[in-house]
Amino acid sequence: MAADHHYDPAEIEPRWQQVWADEGTWQVPNDTGDDPTSYVLEMLPYPSGEPHIGHLKVYSVGDAVAHFHRRTGSRVLHPMGYDAFGLPAENHAIKTGQHPRDSTDAAITEFQRQFRRWGISIDWTREFGTHEPRVYRWTQWIFLELFRHGLAYQKEAAVNWDPVEETVLANEQVVDGRGERSGAVVEVRQLKQWFLRITDYADRLLADLDSIRWPEHVKTMQRNWIGRSEGAEVVFRNEELAVDYPVFTTRPDTLFGATFFVMAPEHPDVLRLVEGTEQEAEVRDYVNRALTADKALRGDLDKEKTGVALGRTVTNPVNGEELAMYVADYVLMEYGTGAIMAVPAHDERDFAFAQAYGLPIRRVIGSPQETAGSPCEDELEGLPYTGDGPLVNSAPEFDGLHNRAALEAIVRWLDREGKGHSSVNYRLRDWLISRQRYWGTPIPIIHCPRCGAVPVPDEDLPVVLPDVEDYKPRGRSPLAAAEDWVHTSCPRCGGAAERETDTMDTFVDSSWYFLRYCDARNDSAAWDPDVVARWMPVDQYIGGVEHAILHLLYARFFTKALADLGHLPDEIQEPFAALFTQGMILRDGEKMSKNRGNVVSPKTLVQRYGADTARSYILFIGPPDQDADWSDSGVEGMHRFLGRLWRLAAEAADELPDDRVPDIDPARPDDERLLRKAHWAIDKVTTDMSERFNFNTAIAAVMELLNEVTPVKRGEASPGAVRFTLATAASLIFPFAPHVATDAYHLLTGERVWEQPWPSADPEYLEAPTFELVLQVNGKVRDRVQAPSDASRDQLVALARASGRVRQFIDGNEIVKEIVVPGKLVNVVVRPAA
RNA sequence: GCGGGCGUGGUGGAAUCGGUAGACACGCCGGCUUUAGGUGCCGGUGGCGCAAGCCAUGGGGGUUCAAGUCCCUCCGCCCGCACCA
Incomplete structure (x- = not known):
């Protein structure tokens, strides 16, 4: 036996990642013929610094779903990109003078590097950031479409005004009624701002909740938010x-x-x-x-x-x-x-x-x-x-x-x-999208003293964000400082006019990005409706419950409005057919945060144990929709398990006869036992993945399977049965730990597991000839005996009465009744004899 | 205050339809192997009890042959929203 087999994720993982990159394994064309399709999407990450443990979790869940959908026969669209505009990059720019584009692009580079290191099966040809002019050009086009159809309008609204910074503050920048940075008491100011008429859609947003597979509590939150x-x-x-x-x-x-x-x-x-x-x-x-x-x-x-x-x-x-x-x-x-x-x-x-x-x-x-x-x-x-x-x-x-x-x-x-x-x-109010900020999509409007608010002509899009020297707003939007840019001529009358200097709420970007992924390279339109019709709606959307209201409601509103304006097929009324909301990863029962110094870095984790261990462990610590408590020692257990799988596979591969698939002998008790366990595991994992999102119990089932095939436990099993069991374990763990699963499967079979269909459980091996019958007296377990699976109720009762341990408890008592649950138990109800 | 959750061994969790509580893993204990090991392998591990057995799913009550699961009530924790007319 080769004792020198050593599980080395640092070697295995990059090797297969290279194959996937070279072959474009996860790329999917828009022309998918008659193949069934599936669109799996995680909520767009905001690129700041480097990915955190929450990103690792959401993509571990999403990637498992994507792999499962692929291997059950679908062409899967699984893209990613970046929600690249936003306040943190702008605050960073105010503090350091670094252009938000530079800090954002640096973060994106780091995200790309780590996501590839995690081995997430993304179609990278569709990647984009919402801050790219080729993308926000279409954000502006959508705004103008809404404007032209009366769904965007201006009115006065109150803002939080910081009198020291001369800045409008976001709600989250107001702490106890004072500006976060300045400490000044915040004033209320009225400003003319842009709104989107989401209230026109209140009834449809309410009614169509009935048509989507979302967690009930999220639907309830949306209903209450709309508040009809x-x-x-x-x-x-x-x-x-x-x-x-x-x-x-x-x-x-x-x-x-x-x-x-x-x-x-x-x-x-x-x-x-x-x-x-x-x-x-x-x-x-x-x-x-x-x-x-x-x-x-x-x-x-x-x-x-x-x-x-x-x-x-x-x-x-x-x-x-x-x-x-x-x-x-x-x-x-x-x-x-x-x-x-x-x-x-x-x-x-x-x-x-x-x-x-x-x-x-x-x-x-x-x-x-x-x-x-x-x-x-x-x-x-x-x-x-x-x-x-x-x-x-x-x-x-x-x-x-x-x-x-x-x-x-x-x-x-x-x-x-x-x-x-x-x-x-309705409780719902129209959506205020104006932001007096630099780092956002410019609102493509020109204010003309004679013609009023005039849309920038489509051919002049994108209105490119001008460079400015100072990102700090001084009594107005930072864009107002770019005077050459602001002063322009009216597209309608040609007279002197000024550009709108507000930018859009970043929720606007994230309200349509999922449409762009379908047709990400299209430079003549935001998307081709035929292409969108092929992929939309998203079959499985995955993200944090903190977006239960705003993002999810805005995206639904955009989808309906765009369908009304003829830009989406009529039948696409909802963007996300199914939603899964994941829980947070805590440490010692608390949220991880830099302040508490209890942050677990995915980078360190992956460096130390490999991506497979990190991903699998995150899915193993509990049901992914619940919050989970991080424990460092638990990771070791997952690493040991994956190492054992790989080592057993490598050893079994050594023992396989050359160029020959060894036979399995189902008549051999140890072979039969392994086959039964393998098919049980296939059934269990398949159910856990398709009917619920309980990846923790799916992984536990593969662990059980592996425990059955260790050299001591496998007994006299034939090499063929051992190989089948190990290959099945590798195949089933693949959605969670794709690299080690691929390598182990390849060692055993010479095949690429991602090209293999998802295994199906043979019903013959799911049914055992006997089962363990539980015998109760007055509801208390007194004995367990083997019983034939096809035993009649009378036979089961007879077995119960035949048990000495049962008799011990019924002797001298009067039998009141006997409850039989076929396949499970017999409960004899007695009372003291009169 | 309203709405939604949750509460199970030393720990994370399992129990999918009211039917064997504690799967799987961590930790711990013991053994074997290798000993360079913080590797690997095997076994044990809810509590009380010598045992038969009894007790155990936040507390109390109820329904039921049978309750972690259903009902009532109290306690604790978490999340969301907040005077919604």
């Missing part, structure tokens, strides 16, 4: 100033219970309403405090309700009552119309406010227990009451009606009287 609610818009009028204030309510049935009226501090009319009155100073003060307060804090303390009376009233359209107006920060400008009718009897927040300010409370819905005959009219007990019941204290035509029925009746009445109408409201 049905109700009515009701108009309350201020007679003094003759202004109408519409409000949205989900509870028009409680209109008769409205006792006051509240506006959000941001509501543009609040200050106008008190101008020149004695309330002005107090209201102004309150509004200022509300606007500058930490947004999180404003929502936080649900105890203290604060507000100020405006000294004005509005009229309740259903009964003509005058309701006092207030401003209070519990009302949000972003939701509904920024003003509400307050019904303290049936809303908890309104109730708390009414209590704090001594405002009237009127019950208009009785509790369901009360009969119509005895409504508890002035009974404030049990309030606020948010349940259902009959209407009371409302108009005669509605009193006594169940509130659900009354709701519709009241809306109909409002509609007839022209005082309101039924209405649907």
Whole structure:
């Protein structure tokens, strides 16, 4: 026996990687004929520094899926690229003066190097970064398509303004209401900005969730984010100033219970309403405090309700009552119309406010227990009451009606009287894409004093990001400093005009990159719709759950909008047919971070153990959708396992007769045992990969298989059976540890495992002639015996009664019944004899 | 506060449909081999008990012949959202 076989991933892995690179093994043409296709995609990585352990995990999962799909008969598109625009590179540039392009390209080079070292099966011919002009040219084209069809528009919106840096801050740069760098208290500023009309798609984004295979909790999060609610818009009028204030309510049935009226501090009319009155100073003060307060804090303390009376009233359209107006920060400008009718009897927040300010409370819905005959009219007990019941204290035509029925009746009445109408409201807001940043896709618009916002003609795309000397915004976007670039002529009238200096949110880039992969080299169009039709939708999308809302919602919106505009086949309404969300890798129960100094570097890991060990271990530590705790000692176990597989394969190869496939003798008990275990493992791994993503148990099954074929355990098995078992183990572990699997398989068979179809389990070997029958008395296991697999229920009961250990527990007792679970157990239920 | 998860040996985890709790691995203990070994191989390993056996899936209760799995309740932890009218 050759004792000098030594598992050396540093030799094996580069050798096969070279073959794959030389032969372009993972490249896939767009013309795939009639072959079934599959598109496997991991979420686009942001290239910064070098890849972290999360990248290794997501690509270990994705690569396993891609390999499995290939070997089960599909042509697989498995591309990658880089989400190359973004804030960290820009901050780095502000600090060091290094161009963001340079630091980003350096990171990309490092990503390329490590991904190749990991042996991920990527079609590198389709690689791109979103910062390349040949790519963002089409990002700009998509923006213009949306603009031309009314889906992109400008309006004023509030931003976080750092008065010291003279910069707009991202939410994540605001810490406790202060700028992250400057420490200055952040102000609210209104800026004219670009929006995309995602709210037009709210209903379809909601409805089509039913058509995709996504984790239920992600769908729930998206549904809640869109937040559709049905109700009515009701108009309350201020007679003094003759202004109408519409409000949205989900509870028009409680209109008769409205006792006051509240506006959000941001509501543009609040200050106008008190101008020149004695309330002005107090209201102004309150509004200022509300606007500058930490947004999180404003929502936080649900105890203290604060507000100020405006000294004005509005009229309740259903009964003509005058309701006092207030401003209070519990009302949000972003939701509904920024003003509400307050019904303290049936809303908890309104109730708390009414209590704090001594405002009237009127019950208009009785509790369901009360009969119509005895409504508890002035009974404030049990309030606020948010349940259902009959209407009371409302108009005669509605009193006594169940509130659900009354709701519709009241809306109909409002509609007839022209005082309101039924209405649907969404929590979802339009997508603000303007960024006052340098490192992003320029918005391809020219502002002309005469023609307004004019699109850059398609033939002038891309609008290339100009070089600037200073990346720091000084009161405006950094692009404004490139004056030669800014000053241009209007494409429409030829007059002097200026370019838009905002760039786009990087979520725009990642909302369509998956389409570009399909046709990445196309320089005459963003993609060819026929080519996209071949690959889309993505069959399996994989990424972190932190993108459950924004990225995934934006990508869905883009797909629908592009289909509507005729750029995608109509049937492609969803970008990602199936989604898998992976958990984080923790260390000592904590997130890995540079601050904590507990980072595990994939580079070091791969250098020390090889890519196969690193990838397999990450998949082995737990179900990939759950968070997993890293342990250094566990890696050694995986390395030992792969080493054992390779060594056994190398030794078995030495013993194989030259140029001859050895026979297997199923009559030999040890051969039969190995065959059974091998087919069991094939079945187990196949199920784990196709029906669930439990790679940890799939790998465990291969470990079991290998344990069965060690020199001691294999017994008298023939060389053919040993070879088959080891080759099967290599074949099954290939999606997780492609290099060692390939090498071991090649040693044993001379074949390339990736060219072999996925093994299929022979049902004959999955069924054993006997099984272990568990015998219970009163639900407790008392014995186990071998039983024929085809035994009848009576035979199984007979076996149970024949067991001495069972009899010991039933003797002297009365048998009440016998439960038989075929193939599993017999449970004898007894009770003491009378 | 609302929504969604989770809680199993010393550790990571397994138990896929209500049917043998602890697969597989780490760690630990013992042995063999090689000893240059931090290699390799074999065996043991939930707790209590000499044993028969009993007890064990965060705590308590329930349903059931049978509960880690279903129901109620309490505790703890994690994630998301946050006064959504």
